[in-house]
Amino acid sequence: MSDDRSDNTQTTQFHYHLELTPAQLKMTHTALRSLLDDFGHDEPDVVRVIHEVLAKLPDEHAIRAIQLDLEPEPPAPEPPTDDTSPSAA
Numbered sequence: 001m002s003d004d005r006s007d008n009t010q011t012t013q014f015h016y017h018l019e020l021t022p023a024q025l026k027m028t029h030t031a032l033r034s035l036l037d038d039f040g041h042d043e044p045d046v047v048r049v050i051h052e053v054l055a056k057l058p059d060e061h062a063i064r065a066i067q068l069d070l071e072p073e074p075p076a077p078e079p080p081t082d083d084t085s086p087s088a089a
Contacts, residue, residue, distance in 0.1 A: 026066040029057050 020028060036050045057063070
C-alpha cells in the first residue's frame with residue numbers, strides 16, 4: 001500500500017473558484033509571502049503548498065503594479081428608513 005502523502009502530485013476532488021478584486025488579490029499575495037517568510041525549513045509541507053498557491057497568482061511585477069488607493073470605493077450604505085414618523089390621521 002502506498003502513502004499518498006509522499007506523492008508530490010497529490011490530487012483532490014475539489015477545486016475552488018475565487019473571484020478577487022485587485023486589492024484583495026494583492027492582500028492575498030502579500031499574506032502568503034508573509035506566511036512563507038514565517039515558516040522555516042522545519043515545515044516543508046506548508047512551504048510547498050504556499051509555493052503552489054503563489055504559482056497560481058500573477059507574477060510579482062503584476063502584483064506590485066496594483067495600487068490600492070486607486071480601487072473604487074464600495075457604495076455607501078443606504079440610510080435607514082424611519083418607520084416611526086407620525087402618520088396623518
